[in-house]
Amino acid sequence: MQVNETLNEGLKRGYNITVTADELDAKVNEKLVEAQPEVEMKGFRKGKVPMALLKKQFGQRVMGEAMQEAIDGAMGEHFEKSGDRPAMQPDVKMTNEDWKEGDDVEVSMTYEALPDIPEVDASKVKLEKLVVKADDAAIEEALGNLAETAQDFAPRKKGAKAKDGDQVVMDFVGKVDGEAFEGGSAEDYPLVLGSNSFIPGFEEQLVGVKTGEEKAVTVSFPDDYQAEHLKGKEAVFDCTIKDVKEPVAAKIDDELAKKFGSDDLDALKAQIAERLEAEYSGASRAVMKRSLLDQLDKMVSFELPPSLVDAEAGQIAHQLWHEENPDVEGHDHPEIEATDEHKSLAERRVRLGLLLAELGQKAEVEVSDAEMTQAIMNQARQYPGQEREFFEFVQKNQQMQQQMRAPIFEDKVVDHIVESAKVTEKEVSKEELQKAVEALEDE
Template identity: 40%
Template sequence: MQVTETLSEGLKRELKIVVPATELDSRLSARLEEMKGQVQLKGFRPGKVPVAHLRRIYGKSAMAEIVQNVLNETARKTLEERGERAAMQPSFDLPEDEAEAGDVLAGKKDLAYTMTYEVLPKFTLGDFRGIKVDRPVAEVTDEEVDTQVKQLANDSSEFQPKEGAAESGDRLTISYVGKIDGEPFEGGADENGLVQIGTGRFIPGFEDQLIGATVGEERVLNVTFPEEYGAKQLAGKAATFDVVVKEISAPVATTVDDEWAKKFGIESLEKLRETIREQMQGQLGQATRTKVKRQLLDALDERHTFELPPTMVEQEFQNVWNQVTQDLERAGRTFADEDTTEEAAKADYRKIAERRVRLGLVLSEIGEQANIQVTDEEVQRALVERIRQFPGQEKQVYDFYRENPEALASLRAPIFEEKVVDYLLELADVTDKTVTREELMKEDEDDAKA
């Protein structure tokens, strides 16, 4: 095999590789000898098929398989010998001429092709020890737990049909048709809609206009969709709803005690409160983790500047951009609605893609130097959690990950990243800062918008 470098520009590499026809033919002969004892052809006893006959029948298909193996083996061996790590799977430019390709598959001509790839950049890690981090910490108060218990009691209330006019807290079964400028709009109708007055789950003003309604009554409700409403075609627009009240039910007072708690599979009200507190504290802890991680990543980003593999950046950008455009399409919005242009948005998201790739390489290098490992058991747990997200399709999901190494690697990557973050936190200069729940969660909202 002959390897000649034809391009070395930045992180880009191009190699001209020639594999002698004699080597290919040798591999083909060995493969045909293996097949000799496996194939069964009419007129021949098992294991007695002449190799020459096998070559005529299976030669080209076997050689195609050999060529693919040679490409993979040569790529791996060449990178090892050159001491390089490819940023992504190398690409191969094979002979396009049909006659030439046919000669290669027939074992009559050397296999000459071009291998193109980008190498991972070599860089020196900046000083990541002692990064200063302010860790916002919020504690769940008794009042917040009380509010959650009250909300849970309200959500689990039973309702009984009542006579008379609807009041705040009552649940109504209604049929309705929404209209804009007198014309019904898509998704604005329901024959058996449920609405509980006072929950604020419908368009502002919708529930309040049902107070005083009685069974069988028809009402026309006048509302205005919020400016930030998800469906662009409705946002900010005035609408009417033709409503018919079909049933009115009043909530049955809930006694919040140990017996009520047992409805949720918990032995007592005290244990239920503890469970709620733990869940709320877990949410706050996750928000704290997000804030701390963001500070660490910002600090790492500031400390590192190096050339990035263009293909990695482009792939990451496409992933981000596809998500952005899909979200806008689902919401019925445009870039103009976001006070930007497509060109400006692309520039911003490309910077985000570059940051992600850069930080990914930095975290990988830190983890490698610290010998941080992800165990098979950890990946298996992540796979189980993933499978649970697709009830009824467990086997298909399991088979997909088992048969796709790249998909399995996508489960390993976030585990590795979180382990590196934990390692960095052990070395960081962390100062706890007590904040309220509102302050902590507002920061999360601001980050999400950013």
């Protein structure tokens, strides 16, 4: 086997690989010998078929496998000796297309090598960690928001008309063709107008009703209604309005706390403070991580594989185009050209990606099975009722697993670097932290 270099410019590499006919023949024989004990053929006992007959019968079939294994072996040996790591899958082509059995196999291989990554002294990184305490005002604001979500309803003044958002308590009887139908009646039913919990057009007709009023509401069941005998039918609901109530925020007391699973109001406040500080901590970490990446980007400089930069720039351009054209869901659109701005951002991402990968490898950072499982479970919650299907899909999809593993790995590498960096804490207000987060989004 011969490997001759044909290209060495920057990170671009090119080689001609020759697998001799003798080597290929030996590989075929090796595979046939390996298979011989299991081969059965008429006139011979199992495992006793002569090699010459095996080669005649199965040689052509085994040749392709032998050729691929020989080439893969040559490539593996080359990368082990040279120390090169290809940035993307090498481009491998057979150059003697008129090959016939008995000829040498000639292959060309081209790729871009990953660059050597310079050392980084993490102790020279200076970071500022913004700290926000959950003060009484923030806790009270959060309590107010909870009270609004747990709203109660209080009776309106006598004679007041129902408004959108009010609760109407009523008895009703629904009829189709003058006959009451099963499931179409109720007593003391509390209906919030505008909740869209009834048939389309029903709630709108109750806006303006008063306590004690009787109202006939005429609606048509949708054509896709679940009850077959009611699909598309017109119905009249005779409604007796027993009360009209307006929404009021729930009282902030122990009862409210119990609605949200806490023993009392003090326990709920403690939970809110803990949740707020977790949110502040997450936002603070995002700000500190950006500062870290900015510093790392300035600390290192090395040649970047053009193929990685071009691929990343294309992906950035494609993603931004879809964000600007949200109505286009598929990929049936004009070709999107990456701009200089896209390429500049791509260079930063590729440079930092390669640097973090190198630092993580040297620090032996790994993503555990438990961390992957937790990440999959968290994402699966976005698909209620289909969690199992999503979990199984990810387990069978290597690319999806890699997409989910990458951000976990990156965060663990960032944490590793922060441990060696000089970090100072600075207590700020919630508003100051919010401005710092907004500044990230503007960049």
